[in-house]
Amino acid sequence: MTLSIKERHLDEILLSLKKVIVAFSGGVDSTYLLVKAKQVLGENVIAVLAASETFPDREYKAAADLAKRNGIRLIETRLHELKNELFASNGPDRCYHCKTGLFSQLKDIAGKNNIPFIVDGSNFDDLSDYRPGAKAKEEQGVKSPLQEAELTKEEIRILSRKLDLPTWNKPSFACLSSRIPYGSPITQDKIDQLDKAEEFLLNLGFKQVRVRHHGEIARIEVEPGEMKMVLNNRAAIYAELKDLGFSYITMDIQGYRTGSMNEVIL
Numbered sequence: 001m002t003l004s005i006k007e008r009h010l011d012e013i014l015l016s017l018k019k020v021i022v023a024f025s026g027g028v029d030s031t032y033l034l035v036k037a038k039q040v041l042g043e044n045v046i047a048v049l050a051a052s053e054t055f056p057d058r059e060y061k062a063a064a065d066l067a068k069r070n071g072i073r074l075i076e077t078r079l080h081e082l083k084n085e086l087f088a089s090n091g092p093d094r095c096y097h098c099k100t101g102l103f104s105q106l107k108d109i110a111g112k113n114n115i116p117f118i119v120d121g122s123n124f125d126d127l128s129d130y131r132p133g134a135k136a137k138e139e140q141g142v143k144s145p146l147q148e149a150e151l152t153k154e155e156i157r158i159l160s161r162k163l164d165l166p167t168w169n170k171p172s173f174a175c176l177s178s179r180i181p182y183g184s185p186i187t188q189d190k191i192d193q194l195d196k197a198e199e200f201l202l203n204l205g206f207k208q209v210r211v212r213h214h215g216e217i218a219r220i221e222v223e224p225g226e227m228k229m230v231l232n233n234r235a236a237i238y239a240e241l242k243d244l245g246f247s248y249i250t251m252d253i254q255g256y257r258t259g260s261m262n263e264v265i266l
Contacts, residue, residue, distance in 0.1 A: 003155055010149040011040055017117045017143070019044040021110045023102065024074075025055075026063025028153065029121030031167040032160045033146055037119070038072050046113060048106055051078045053188060054175040056195050066166070077105050087177075088186045092132065094177065099136035107140060118142045124150045129258065171208040172258060180213045193244050200240045204233055208256050216247035221256040 001009070014020070014037050022034045024047040037045045047067045051060050067074040079101055081087045087097040106118045120137065122144035137144065146156060153172075160168035176194045177186045190213050197211040197218060206226055212219040218241050222230060230237065230251050241249045 001150060003158065006149045006151050006155065007159060010036065010145055010151065013145045013148055014040040017041075017119070017145075019115045020117045020119050021046050021048055021106055021113070021115050023106055023118060023120040023142070024049050024063060024067060025121070026059055026066055026167070027121065027173055028160060028167050028170050029123050029146060029156055031063075031066060031121075031165055032156050032163070033119065033121045034067065034072060035070055035163060035165060036159075037145075038070065043073075044115075046073045046075055046109075046115065048075045048077060048109055050102055050105070051076065052175065053080065053082050054177045054186070054191055056176070056199070058199070059173065075109055077109070079105075081177075082186060082188060082191075090177070090180060090182055090184055090186050092182050094182070094186075095131070095133040096136050098175075098177075099133035100140070103136055103140035103142055106142075119145055122147045123156060124152050174258075179211060184213070184215070193246070196244055197241055197246075201237070204236070205229065210256060211241075212252075218246040218249045219252050220250065221252045221254075224255040227251065227253075227255070 018041065020037055020041065022030065022037055022045060024030045024034050026049070034045070034047050049060065049063050049067065064074060064076065079098070081098050081101060084097055084101065087094055087101075103118065110116070110118055118140070120142050122131075122134070122137070123146045126134070126147065151159070157168050176191050176198075179194050180186055180190055194211055194213055198209055201209045201211070201220070201222075206222055206229060208223050208226075210221040212221065220230060220237070238249050
């Protein structure tokens with residue numbers, strides 16, 4: 001299918017749903033879906049944004065501002081996933097337990113607002129990655145219009161740019177728990193370490209960055225083209241991450257890639 005055909009197909013899918021709640025995070029995919037749903041369905045769209053212990057405040061605030069600037073009704077809720085031992089123990093099905101809690105809250109909100117469908121921003125590329133949260137989506141009856149229209153991440157960026165969305169070139173982001181190896185418990189202290197470390201690196205000018213938490217070791221992933229920046233800022237990075245509690249600071253020479261923590265189980 002051409003991109004224009006996929007775009008029309010997305011319109012048709014949204015029209016068929018009539019009223020939707022969008023599971024909104026402020027990322028590339030859910031932002032495009034939300035704005036597109038508003039164009040197609042008008043006032044029959046509600047965005048639900050969940051504050052989370054594993055989601056940086058800067059991301060949450062940016063998402064809330066974006067929804068409000070686009071005149072979209074926003075309902076804010078809160079997750080407490082670290083209180084869920086099935087999540088905090090950090091097994092390979094961690095995302096399943098988080099998504100189950102999120103979609104359960106969204107179903108309650110949908111019921112109270114007489115809205116029949118919940119949609120999320122899963123895209124066509126996600127079908128080829130390890131996504132245990134997809135099981136929760138199926139169990140809760142959540143629909144994925146972007147995936148159904150076979151829209152890839154790159155195509156969503158192109159369409160977002162056409163709509164002048166500020167997220168069209170936003171770096172990919174996943175919750176901070178994804179930086180911790182499976183089997184290593186997720187704690188608030190680890191999350192805070194990762195949040196501060198990544199914010200520091202972003203403030204240095206890195207576009208796409210992950211800090212992976214291996215106990216005393218921080219493994220930094222950046223795009224290959226930015227690896228020299230790590231070396232150029234070596235002393236400052238070492239001092240900051242050492243101050244945050246890491247004993248050893250390393251750079252992954254393979255560079256940034258989505259889901260690198262899944263490599264040990266796939």
